[in-house]
Each structure stands twice: as C-alpha cells, then as structure tokens.
Amino acid sequence: MQKINFDIIESLKVIVGHNNYVDSKDQIEPYVKDIWGKYNGITPIVLKPTSTKTVSKIVKFCNENNIGVVPQGGNTGLVGGGIPSISGNEIVISMEKMNSICDIDCVNYTMTVESGCILSDVQDVALKSKRLFPLSLGAEGSCQIGGNLSTNAGGTAVLKYGNAKELVLGLEVVMPDGEIYDGLRRLRKDNTGYDLKQLFLGSEGTLGIITKAVLKLFPLPADKVTSLVALPSLESAPKLLASLREITGDDITAFEYMDRSCIDILEIHTDLQDPFGEKYNHFALIELTSSRKDAGLQELLEKTFSRAVENENVVDAIVAVSESQASRLWKMREMLPEVYRLQGGGLSFDISVPVSSVPEFIRLATMYCKDSYAKGTILTFGHIGDGNVHFIFMKPSNIDMDDFLLHTKDISVIMYDTAAKFDGSFSAEHGVGVTKKPELQHYKSNNELKLMRTIKKSIDINNIMNPGKIL
Template structure:
C-alpha cells in the first residue's frame, strides 16, 4: 500500500455560503420603536457591573454579526455575566420587563441563531466569562464545566487528566461548550461517541422565569421521570440559558490508524463502513467521504496533492482508535482493507505510517470548506439520511442539480458515517453569479424534498436559527410542530428566550 505523506496542521474556521449571504437578514432597523427603556438597561448594567457589559457600537459589532456575515442584528446592550447568579438576575429582570434574550457562545453558529433580530428589543447574553472547569472526576469519567468554556480548552483539561472529551469540530478554537450543547453539535467523532447530546450527564439551566434549575447530576443511571436536560440540548437558546454541564469523559486513545481509501463507486461507501465496523471490533472513529471533485479542488488551491498515483471517483478518510496500547490497529486496518479489496468495496488505500502523515490526511478533509470557496458561489446543504441511503441521496441530488444547471459542479463530502453529507453545488465556471444564485430556492427545495423522500433531515448539524425556520414548517409534521410550540409556550410563556429563532 502507498504511504507517502508529509506533515500538516488542522484548519480552523470559515464555512461561508455565498448563496446564503443573499438570504441574509437585512430587514429594516426598528431600534427606535420597541427599544428597551433606559432604566431597564441601567438595571441590567448594574447586575453585571462595569466589566460585564458592552454598549458601544464598535465593541458590540462582534456579537451582533454572525459567522457567515449573513445576519446583522441590532441590540442596545451585550451583557457578559460572570456567574450563574448574574445570569439568573438578568433573566428575572428581562422576564419582568419582557425583554428578549439572545444567549451567545462563540458565535460560530451557521444559521443565525446566536445574533439578535433587527427589532432592537433583545439583549445579547454572552457566556464567555463563565469559563471555569468546576470539577474533573477522573474516576467517574466526568467533568463539570461552565457554559463559556471554549471547546478546545475542555478537550485540553480532559487530556491533562488522561481523559478524552471526544467532541471535535473545526470551530473548536472559538466555539463554547454551551453553544455546542445548545446546537447539539456533531463533528468528526460522532460515529464512535455520538453527538453533543450523547456526551452530557447533567445540566444547570437558568429558566425563562429566572429560576435556576440545578440538574448537574453525574449519574449514568437515573430513571426518575422525564429526562429534562434533553429539552435544552439542541434548543438553540430558545428554552433557557445553559450555564454549566456535566460532560462524559472517555479513556484517551493510545493507538490510532488512519487511511485514505479509494472506493469503486459511491454504493461501496456504506458497505465499506459496515464491514470495517465488524472487522475492527467497532474501533472505527471516523468515516469521512470525499468525492473526486474534492481532491481536484485541494490539488488546485492547496499544497495537498492527490496521494494516489491514479485518480478515483470516491474516497473515505478512515480512522480506527483504541485506548489499548496493544490494539495493533495498523495491522488490523491493513487486514480489514485487504478484505475490503477482496469484497470489491475498496480499490486502493494509503495508510498513514506516522502522526504527521495522519495529520496530512486529516488536513485534506478539513481544508475542503475553505478550498472550495475558490470555485465561486455555492448553494450548500447540511443534510442527513440513513447511512444505507447515502449513495441514493448523492446520486439523486447530483443528477437533479447537474440537469437543473448546466455546468454546475457538485462537491460532496462529509460525515457519512453518520449519514451526514455536506452537499454543495458550485456555480458553473465563469457563470453569471446572480442568475446562478437566483435558482437557489428552487434547487434547495428539490434537494430537501429528495432528502425527505429518503427519510432524512434538512439540517443534520447546524440547527434552525433564523435561516431554516421556513424548512422546519415545511418538513416537520403538524403534530411535531404542535408539541414543539407547546413546550416553548410552557417553558417560555412570554417568548423572551431567543425570540424569532427555531419556531
């Protein structure tokens, strides 16, 4: 097998969608109409003290504009509380005064959930100053952290105690654990460890009434009625402010084997994954799909050349990990791939023979969002379908898109071990961008319809925020929507928690 790779580093930030920019919320500013009374603002400032708020325009800018530069909110005040008590006092006052609250973490969300609307009647509550690790119990394999801890710092704290916190995504240097839990973030290790929701044992939440719910339980078994924490996980700040969480930890991986595998066709992908799960003793942590177009983009715009001697159409980045030092994952992966060649679900592979080579393979996957920007405007999707139906989704969506817009280029990649495809349609070369983007709604609707026909989800990772409210109405059943509205009304009767988002 080939193995000729060199070292690299992980890329951070930067998934902009040119198309979605055109959908950006630039509605009329109405700050002067329902603006928050000055005495309420003064009382809010008094709760957090002079170090705990930002009221000047320049200082507020980073909190009012979203990661993709699509949503530009208005708010008279950004609050930066330093304790759960301060959050509770803020929410109590906002509840009495009927002032909207926008909880904010690292503001890396991709659907406009973390910034205010343009009504000017909401305050931003940034959790950034609540960034302490309250406890790490290595024997119980748990850590209790405040919501404002940056994800990379949570990972580091766990590693220093010889434990793994497995949530990992490209925004980990700036996103916060409160934001990760509120969006139920996924990332690159979901296949093995689950989404953010699966990594939580307990929560502390300030409810819309201002009361503090202390659910910071460190129990792996607790069947005492409804699992209330699940209500707040993935709720995008629409039901309460998460102030702290008990996270699950795992043994640190001691052995790791990474490969880029070329497959004969897209149908081979789920079959290869299923086979690897079986023969590797379910040590597979990563299974990331990349289409040929991805390797072409990398070769054209980065230093990451195709590691194979000949081109293939479909690839999977595969990683096995184990906490056993004697797991011998490298030979295990080699044997598994030999079986895959025999079964016809793989045609070639490069296996990293050093940490630097593994990093370089990872860099191929992680550089893609940034590299594909060079192709111009794009219409982008973050969908999921059952893993076994991923090939059908990719084939049907590609056929539709290529027929709909002559010369448009499909760039498909993603966490297909979780059924999650980042399916991107890039403009034809030298096309008129405006007319390409004008087809956005039509293309999006059809691709989402295909997703729905395959029992999939139109938003696998990024949530609803302001961007996908329309789709929620279209694809959720009436009974699900009614249940969601009932929960919202019960937990937030005055609609102060992140108004205008999700529902």
C-alpha cells in the first residue's frame, strides 16, 4: 500500500466534493473504532460519497494509486471488518449519505435501495406500503443494508425468511478497479451463467462496495403470536421446535433460546423481571406469524403446548396478550448482548451446529470450558432455531480482564474444536473480519482457502479492497 500523502488527500477531496468528507481527528474517531471499543484504526480521511459514480471514481483513483479502501456501513459489525488497520494507509468510505429508497414495486414485491439505508428505515418504508422486509436484528436502528448484505446478516427471522443473502434479487457493486457491476435486476428467475451477486453477499467488503440492492418483500403478517416458554431441559428445545414445525407448518418466525443466567443478569441490569413465578432454567422465545388473518396461530400454539406438556417438553408458558407485552418479551432477548457487557463481559462465541446437536454441543462445550477454568460462569442464548448459539464465558467480577484472558487462553480452541466435532461453524453470523482470521486458516480446508484466494486475487488484483480482512 502506498503512504497517503497531502496530494492524495487533496485529490480525494476534489473527487468526493465539498462537505462530503471528514478529516479532523474528532470527526474521524467514530469511524475508526468499533461499537464495543475493541478495535481502533487510523485513517487520514473518511469519504462520504453521494452517488455510485463518485464511489467508482474514488475506487478507481485508489486502485491506480495503490491505496487501501475500507467500506463502512453503520459500524455495528462485531469482528472489526469495517475498521481500517493502524497503518494509516487506508481510507474509509462511509456509505451513510447514499440512503435513498429508489423504488418500491408492490406487485413485484421488491424494493430497490441505496446501500447506506438504515435497516429500520427500510422496514418502515416497506410497512408504509403494506409490505414486509423481514430482516431484523438488535442493531437494526443503526446498521445499513450494505453492511447487512456484506456480512450476510442473520437475526431473528431466519427460520422463516432466511439470511440476508436470501432476501436479495439484484445488486449494484463498485468493483476494486472502479468498474460498476450492474446486476440491479428484479428477477426471481435468471439462470444465465454464474450468479455473480452471490460473490459479494457475505464477502465483508473485500471484493467490492455494494452501492444499491433490490430486496425481496413479503406480505405483512396478519396474525401473530409471541410466547415465552419455560423448558424442563435444553434437550426439550429442538424437540419443541420440531413439533411446532409439524403443527404450524412454516409459521414459525423465531425460536430464540435463553438460559437461567440470562434472566438473572437482565434482572440485575434492567427493569425486566422473570415473568414466571417459579425459577426455571431454560427458556424459548417463540414467535409465529402468518399472512392469513384466519391462521389461528394461538390455537396452533396451544395445541403444540398441550402435546409438549404431555411429552414433558414444556413446563410453563406465557402468551403475550398485547403488542406491548410481546415487545417486552422481545426486549429480554434483545438486551442480552448489551447486558452481559455490563456484567463485566467475557469471551463471546458465535457458533452454529445442526439444530439437533445444539443441546449436546452446549453440554460438551460447557463441560470442557469448566474443566479448563472452573471460575467462569457461562451464558448461553441465541437463534437456536437456526442452530446458532451465542456462548459467553463470563469473567468473574473480582478478576481483571487481562488476568482472565491469561487464564482462559485455551477456551477459544476448546469451543471451536467442539463446534468442529459437530461439523459446526466458528462464525455463524458475525463473519470473519479480523477477529476470526486465524480460525478461518485453521478450520477451512486447503481447497476452500485456495478457492477464496483465487476469487480475491482475480477480482482485486492490487488487494486494495478492505485489505487484511477475511484472508
């Protein structure tokens, strides 16, 4: 990478235009550190282009001058993917000013948006047209569509609608040489060679900058039921999910798990209380939705519960009777990433295994971690309807973080090796970024790594696009 000198900075300012950049230390700061303060980078300038053409000119200039480019969305990523390195030789391109809704086609059930649109704004605009854009996650008030697509975000509705990748029909991308890939088609069928857009979805900004996307929309739910269920054991969770599937068909939108420790720390740090009279150890937050008014979801849920009680897979349940009670139940699940940090933090893992293996995975991982360091308590929650477990090995409050990390340095190996036993993934939904680079090298086969490097080299010959991320 070339050092970024005064002339380069001045040229970039001219390309992006007055008022469309920040270059003072104070203004740059929010763009060079991540949401939890784990990563800090350095850049001399953050550019905020307002059109695809300008993004293209910037990237072309950077490619010709060998300057690293870091695309950034809402900067809510958890693996350092949108943060520049400390070399100072990379510029940040923030997509925040490219935030227009270009088109909404209610007959085709599609929406074309610029990639800097905030996820919750996209949801709101779809809602105003009586349509649903189903991607939903804790950071939806600040993450951007471009970031969601680049990380192939998951979230709470994957069971019914799939990951971000599955919600895209077309893409516009500025490639590392500045050329524009125009795949902004609204087609549901298009078998004309390689599906090029898939390359950019989940590639964390290493192959190009997504500037626009055609998103799939769905009918609005007309019937919905939300319930918090107390389970007698972890093993009951996949069994309950399977019987919900049998009885409700594809009406399950969310199936989220929380353990007892989650409820305990919510009670310490928030105004949320355990809604059950008794102290249970395992909980599932379930949401059923249907676009049919007469779907009778409440009856289906009750039927499932009575069968599950007979089979000893449910011990207690609360069914929300109002929207506000439903959002309070959801708040319990959504507050967890913040609350465990208030409790002192710890080592956090984002694992996936086949849904049927979740209980055995959690049991073994807990046992191995405890064998290695008995003092750490464990918090498990996550989108387990997708086999996705957020496993947190908590730091005891009387030990400082450096000591804790020293004593627990083998825990990551234990976790990832245990996941690998189940053919699982070391990063279910947060991506690789810089955090998981060593794991990628260790757990992917040589062939997979070779393929990834070949793709990267052939598209980004000078390695300017988000250098040092993923590979």
